[in-house]
Amino acid sequence: MKxxxxxxxxxxxxxxxxxxxxxxxxxDLIKAWHPDKFQDDEKKAEAExxxxxxxxxxxxxxxxxPETHESNSEEYTxxxxxxxxxxxxxxxxxxxxxxQDKSTYEYFGVPKNVYMKFINADSRSRFGRRQIFNSYxxxxxxxxxxx
Numbered sequence: 001m002k003x004x005x006x007x008x009x010x011x012x013x014x015x016x017x018x019x020x021x022x023x024x025x026x027x028d029l030i031k032a033w034h035p036d037k038f039q040d041d042e043k044k045a046e047a048e049x050x051x052x053x054x055x056x057x058x059x060x061x062x063x064x065x066p067e068t069h070e071s072n073s074e075e076y077t078x079x080x081x082x083x084x085x086x087x088x089x090x091x092x093x094x095x096x097x098x099x100q101d102k103s104t105y106e107y108f109g110v111p112k113n114v115y116m117k118f119i120n121a122d123s124r125s126r127f128g129r130r131q132i133f134n135s136y137x138x139x140x141x142x143x144x145x146x147x
Contacts, residue, residue, distance in 0.1 A: 035047040108136060
């Protein structure tokens with residue numbers, strides 16, 4: 001959740017925006033912070049850091065966008081329905097799950113008590129499908145193999 005909040009703060013937004021709006025904000029921010037606009041080395045270095053932050057925030061916000069999820073829903077549904085969980089990692093409130101097709105998804109805002117139920121479940125895949133995979137903000141962080 002922290003990463004979502006920080007990315008939205010960089011873009012000056014508080015709610016989920018559509019991709020067209022994100023792209024417009026991104027372009028305006030990049031124009032304002034492009035390193036080539038600055039002559040002073042100190043300002044240029046600051047602009048390089050800021051533009052890197054903007055680019056990373058943009059890619060992150062696009063990856064969690066409902067429009068992105070909608071366009072990838074068939075692939076996502078196939079992965080969570082047909083592949084077992086191969087590995088997982090929990091840090092903060094982010095659960096990172098790798099499936100047997102090598103696709104990795106990050107789920108944001110997962111409470112520790114839900115994670116504890118997940119690791120103690122008889123079937124983590126079934127628990128994930130019922131309690132996590134479509135209940136929390138997520139993004140695909142690694143592409144899987146072609147099946």
